[in-house]
Amino acid sequence: MINESKLLDRKILKNGDKFDQSLLWMLVLLVSFGLLMVYSASIAWAGYDGDQWQVVRKQAVFVGGGTFAALLACTVKMSFWRRYSLHLLLANTLVLLLILFVGRNINGAKRWISLGFFSYQPSESYKLVLIFYLAAFFNRRAEVLKELKSLIFPAVVIGGGLGLILLEPDLGATVVAALIALGMLFLADLPKKWFFTAVSFGFLGLVMAILLAPYRMERVTSFLDPFRDPLGKGYQLIHSLIANARGQWFGTGPGASLDKRFFLTESEAHTDFIFAVISEEWGFFGMCLLVFCYCWLVWRAFSIGKQARDLGLFFSSFVSYGIALWIGVQSFFHIGVNIGLLPTKGLTLPLVSYGGSAVVVMLVSMGLLLRADYENRLKMRGYKVEG
Secondary structure, three states: OOOHHHHHHHHHHHHOOOOOHHHHHHHHHHHHHHHHHHHHHHHHHHHHOOOOOHHHHHHHHHHHHHHHHHHHHHHOOHHHHHHOHHHHHHHHHHHHHHHHHHOEEEOOEEEEEEOOOOEEOHHHHHHHHHHHHHHHHHOOHHHHOOOHHHHHHHHHHHHHHHHHHHHOOOHHHHHHHHHHHHHHHHHOOOOHHHHHHHHHHHHHHHHHHHHOOHHHHHHHHHHHOHHHOOOOOOHHHHHHHHHHHHHOOOOOOOOOOOOOOOOOOOOOOOOOOHHHHHHHHHHHHHHHHHHHHHHHHHHHHHHHHHHHHHOOOHHHHHHHHHHHHHHHHHHHHHHHHHOOOOOOOOOOOOOOOOOHHHHHHHHHHHHHHHHHHHHHHHHHOOOOOOO
């Protein structure tokens, strides 16, 4: 039986493409669809304030800035990020500490630092630098994963960063970052007893974070029975489920959602609950098509990672794996919340939801994925590439 990866390698060499055009077009498709849905989901609230374009105009600026940053990332060798991975992680951790003192307080949470023209959310960039650090750490996995003492320093550094995100508080970002780390540990073939110990500590920490915060417990109980408090904690989930039901098979049509019209709140219709608006306007088939796009993106990222591993480019391999895990975990959580599968938690839908830091950092990660694929192609053509 012919190895699938070898067939893909032959196709790449035969076509002579310098980059993955299918991946690039998928990104263009998702970002363009995101702009369309941000406009559709925000038009009622934005129009009520007198300018129906204000939200999508800001998102277009974020997308433009993120695209420029992604192009810059594409020009930088992957070895650069490996070399400075620890510096980037420590710098981002210091910013997470700083935000507890100077961050903007919105609804009791300090997650943003105002830069005048832009509100920076350090927890978003932390996910990416965490991937860099673990990928660089696993690049020497033959030596470092044999003894438990070699894992103490990274465990302390990563645990400190996750703890600071939890203190903002932002449980959703903490869980996503922790699952990325655990997924990468699993892919790095960490000894099973240590891996399951890490999973156990992570699960225990999640349970404690929920039990020690009454409002988080209320979210869990409202998820189990949202109609117990239909005008309070269960309000968003109920209207999300109503939107899903109204969409039926083919949707109400672009722009025709009712729940975005002052039922879903102003700040959540185009961010945390944008998938509910998508399901109402595009229906079940539209939902399935969007899920397929994310599954394809995750598969492609894993494929690039596998190619890099086979070529001996281990840092690129683990970065690609980490990005795949990030997209998969965060999109699953967002969709799961919107369809009532998971308790309500504020997480954006990658490349689609409104959000400056979220879309900029995700576009940069896509630029890095394209760079990893580009270096794979160089290596397959016989060029020297630093792993």
